Amino acid sequence: MDNGSLGSSVAAKWRKKRGSLIMALHEIQGVKGFVPWEDAVDLAEGMGVPLARIYEVLTFYNFFKLDAPGKAVISVCTGTACYLKGNDKVLEEFKKELGIGEGESTADKMFHLQSVRCVGCCGLAPVCVVNGKTYGRVSPNDVRNILDEWRKKLSEEGE
C-alpha cells in the first residue's frame, strides 16, 4: 500500500473548506487503511493546521488508526446483545491468544483486533467478524479455531 504520502494532494483538495480536517484524514485512511506519519506531516503543512492538532484529532477518535492494521481484522461485537451473551470473554480470549490489546495489531501484521458496537445480526449473538466473514454464537473455545483458519488462509494467499 506504500504509494508515497497523500498528505499534500489531500490537503490541496480540502484546504479551502473550513473544518474539513476530519474529512481529509478519512480520505487518507480510506486509501491506506491508516494515517501514516509522513502523510500527517504533509497534511499539516498543506492545510496550515499544526501537526499537534492533527494528532489530537487522530487520537481522540477511535476510528482513526496510526499503524498499518493486520491483514485479518477481527471485530468482536460488544453491543448489548453480544455483551450479555458473553462476548467480553471471547474478546479476552482473543487478546490472550494474540498477545495484543484492543485496537492493536500483532507484530507479524497478521491480525488486528478491535471491538465494535453491533454488526446488525443480534440473532446470532455473540458475533465476531473477520474480514467480512461472520461467526455466530461464538464461545472462547472457538477462538483458537478461528485464528488457525485465518492463519492457514493468509499463508496460502501469501504463496
Place this chain on the structure above:
Amino acid sequence: MVKLKIDNFDVEVPAGTSILEAARQAHIDIPTLCKHPDVDPSAGCGMCIVKVGGRIMRSCCTPVAEGMEVITGDAEIVDVRRTVLELILSNHPNECLTCIRSGHCELQDMANTFGIAHSNLPSLNKKYEKDDSTKAIVLDPSKCIICGRCVEVCQNQQNVWALSYLNRGLATRITAAGGIPLAESPCIKCGQCSAHCPTGAIVEYDETQKVWEMLRDPEIVTIVQIAPAVRVAIGEEFGYDFGENLTGKTYAALRRLGFNKVFDTNFGADLTIIEEANEFVHRFTENPQSLPMFTSCCPAWVDMLEKYHHDMIDHFSTCKSPQSMVGALAKTYYAEKMAINPAKIRVISIMPCTAKKWEITRSKDMSSSGFQDVDVSLTTRELCRMIKQAGIDFRSLPEEEADSPLGEYSGAGTIFGVTGGVMTAALRTAYFYITGEELGDVNFKALEGLDGVKEAEIDIKGTKVKIAVAHGCGNIEIILDRIREAKANGEEMPYHFVEVMACRGGCISGGGQPRVMMPGQPKPRGITDDIRKKRAKGLMNEDLKAKNRLSHHNESIKTLYKEYLGEAGSHRAHELLHTHYVARDKYNKK
C-alpha cells in the same frame, strides 16, 4: 459595572468579569488548579465551584450578573471540592518526597489545605516514561492533572504548538504530536509550560549534580556568570519581596558555593550591545535591504526562527547571546590573560531560562574557544536549590562585587532581562555610533510595560529609525505579518530594528524562574503580570541609579577591545562573538 453579592459582601466589577476574578478582587480566594490569569478558563479541574442561587457552578467560566448572589464556601461546597480533589489525587502518583516541585506545588498546597489525609479511592495512576529528550525541560505525564494550562500557553500564547493532548478520557496525556519525544517536535524550550504547570509534571532538566561535581574537582577552575533577570527573582526563594535586586548577595552565595570566579552575564549584555549596535549601524547605513534586524539574544526565539521563519533568517542579528559571549571570552581572553589552561576551565551560567540549556550546544559556533564555551546552564531554581543544599544563610550574606574583568556592567546591560531593555540599550549605543554624540534622555518610555507589541520612531539627528518590541511568541506574528506584507508589496519596511523575547515580560518571567507563594499573594503560584511588573522594576531601578547607563562606557569592555578584540565587528570578534543560523524542519519525516 455590575453589582453583585459575594458571600454577602457587595462587590462591583466590570461586566464580563468571571465570578472567580470578582471574588479575587474582593480578597476571597476560590481554589482552582486550571485557571491561571495568563490563560482563558477551561473549566477543567472543577475545584472552583460556587453556589449561585443554590445552584452549583464553576466560577472560572461563569460571568457575573447584576444582583447575583454568590456563596463561595459553605459546608457542601467544601465537601464537593474535597471529592473533586480526591478524584484528581487518585490519578496522581503522590510521590511528593522525591518530586522536584515539592514545596512549590499547587496540587500539594491544595491537598494540604483540604487536609486529604487518606483517600478511599483506588489509584488509577498510570506510569508513563518521562520525556527528558530536550535536556532542557522534563515532561512527566504521570504527574499531569490535565489542567490544560501548558497546552493553552504552548499553542495559543506562544503559538509554538509543540504540546498537545494525546488520546481521550482517562488515557489523555500531554505530549508532543502523536507521542514523539519533545526534542523531535517544534518545542523551543522556552519553558513557559513549566512556568504555568501547577504540579511537577513539567520541570527544568536538573543539572545541579553535574555542577557539584565540577566544584568538587580541585583540578578544575569554575567560572560562573549570572543573567540579568536572576538577581530580581532569586530573593523570592529566601523570603524577599518580588523584584528585590540582590546582585551583591547572589555573588556572595556563588563564592560560598565554591565557584572560583564570579562573572556577570550583564558584562556580556554590554558586549552584545557593542557588537549588535555596530551591526545595526552597518546594516542601516550600508545595507538597508537587510533590515529590519532582529535581536538574537533569546535562544527560544532563535530556535523558533530556525524552525518556523526561514524567510527571516537573513534579518537576524548574527550576535551571540550574552551568555555565549561570556563563555567564549572566559576560555580565550580571560584564560590567556590569567595563564589558565582553558581545558581546565568550566563555565557555568545561571539563567532564568530553560532554553539557555539548549543554546550552549546548539551549533559548533557554541564551541568557538576550541572547547564548549559554556559547560552547564542552570536555571535560577536550580541555583536556589544548591544554595539551600549547601546550608548557606542567604539573608545574612554580605553584598559582594563581581570579579574583574568579565563582571563590570552598565545600566544598559542589566535591563537586558526585561522586555524593551535590549532595544533601549542598543539605541543608546547606536545613537552614539551614528552621531558621535550621547543621547540626552536615555529612557524610552514607549518601550516599557507589558503591551505585547510596542512600537516607536526614534529621531537620530533627523534620521528616523522605526523600531518594534515584541514579547511572548504569539505577539511576534503580528510584526512578522507586517514585514511580510510590506515585502510582498514592495513597500518600505515598517521597522528597522525589532527586539524579540519569547516569554511575556522578557527573561524576568523565563521558564526557569522561582515559583514561590508569598503570604497574602493572590493565587496562583508562579508568574503573573503583577510579579512581572515587580521584577521588571527591580531591573529598571538598577539602571536608573547606575553611574554608567551606556554599554560603550563600560571600562572593562574598552580594555577588552584594546587588548584583544580590536574593534567592534573585527575578525576575532566575529570568530568568538557571532554565529550562524540554519533553516530546520519542524518535524522529521521519519
